[in-house]
Amino acid sequence: MEIERKWMVKGWPEGLPLTETHQMAQGYISVRPTVRIRREAQLGGRTALVLCFKGAGTLAREEIETEIDAALFGKLEHLIGKPLIEKERRSYALPDGLTLEVNCVDPALPTGFWYAEVEYPTTEAALAWNPAAVGLAAYLNDECTGKPGASMGEYWEQTR
Numbered sequence: 001m002e003i004e005r006k007w008m009v010k011g012w013p014e015g016l017p018l019t020e021t022h023q024m025a026q027g028y029i030s031v032r033p034t035v036r037i038r039r040e041a042q043l044g045g046r047t048a049l050v051l052c053f054k055g056a057g058t059l060a061r062e063e064i065e066t067e068i069d070a071a072l073f074g075k076l077e078h079l080i081g082k083p084l085i086e087k088e089r090r091s092y093a094l095p096d097g098l099t100l101e102v103n104c105v106d107p108a109l110p111t112g113f114w115y116a117e118v119e120y121p122t123t124e125a126a127l128a129w130n131p132a133a134v135g136l137a138a139y140l141n142d143e144c145t146g147k148p149g150a151s152m153g154e155y156w157e158q159t160r
Contacts (some may be wrong), residue, residue, distance in 0.1 A: 003123055003125075004118060005129070005143065006144050008142040010116055012023050013092060013139050016092035025085065026085050032153070049072075058074060059126060059146060094136075098118055105155070
């Protein structure tokens, strides 16, 4: 189960400890239901090729991820037949033990944008969490969790 909230942001946050950086490329086989592939190259680490299935929902939804080999990834990328979305994701440690993931999407394109996510252990924790409690009220002031047009799948449909 994936439980997360999402915000539109501008730029990388300041004053938080950076824990990981990934360069990613992702594409969608289907948007409803969500079936996507993603290449996740961790800076200074390994590259994972992931096939992901997501259920219905916005705040909480089922998510199944499995690593696949390069041959299958290549076949699925060819099947998609469109340029993959480019993303840089930086993860930051929050003072309450959670992680803020900030994504810069398609920075070389005029459609590029930034968003941030925080994942939670329960729906109750997600609903109770307040960005001001960790000093991020100004940065996380445009929540888009559940708003139409705010998913990566919808961005895929609009731009690819």
